[in-house]
Amino acid sequence: MSEFLQALDIIRPYVAGAVLILGAVIVFLGASGVLRLPDFYSRLHAAGVTDTLGTLLVLLGLILFSGFTLLSAKLALVGMFLLLTSPTATHAVANAAHKSGLKPLLGTWRSQPPKDEPGNNT
């Protein structure tokens, strides 16, 4: 049993690093989504990816790095506060845009013109 725990302790930093890298990639994808999406409201959704899954994975990686310590408890509290405050901030921004009369893009939007017949569009 103690050998199993020792093995867990050896692989822990590697798992933590992998989780941190995954979180960083997801934060990057969220940022690229903010650039690619067409209007204000849809960009909020891409920012939401960074806010939720990206932050959670980065914090989880840091918790795995520091192990069973007080630092991990503080990081978990940071995650909890972020999950409570970030939707409030997103709602405040969206509500301000809606109240000041910004109209959302509705219907169907394509980043490229539709191709009816492949090969016909060259």
Added chain:
Amino acid sequence: MNVSNESRIGVFMGYALSLTTAMAVLWLVLSGHYDSTLLLGLGAGSAVFASFMAWRLHILDVETSPYHRLWRFVLYWPWLLMEVIKTNITVIRTILSPDMVLTPRMVRVKTLPDTDMGRALFANSITLTPGTVSVDLDSDEIIVHALLKEMTDKAGFADMAARSARASGEKPADKAGGMK
């Protein structure tokens, strides 16, 4: 009159006690001092003083001190976390697709929890799941902006509303019995 007054004082003491305990635990976790009597005393004193100020401001109620039904929220969070991960994958797939097709919608969601806390939890849960943002909250509806039309499924919103109503302490049997 006397009985209700006394029970109200009991409920008040419950809020004050749970708020003080929560703040003392928070102080311990954030400071990490366990051995100095002076610092521990000052921490306990500041927790009690903060509760006293909450009482003086007349904001000592279920919204500032919801800790006695924290377990309901704790039961709600794993489900919400799974929803957040699922919708994150959908949104990331949309962002990454080379020819992106969006079908943005503004929809009105009419199925709402009854209490203020349930509604706040529901609106926050909608915003927390990527792909849907609650834009405006009226007395009987939430206006939601969704990135894809698949995300405006009525049954999905109703399910989330029922779960957040349960998490904030409403009983499905007697709707008027929700604590206010």
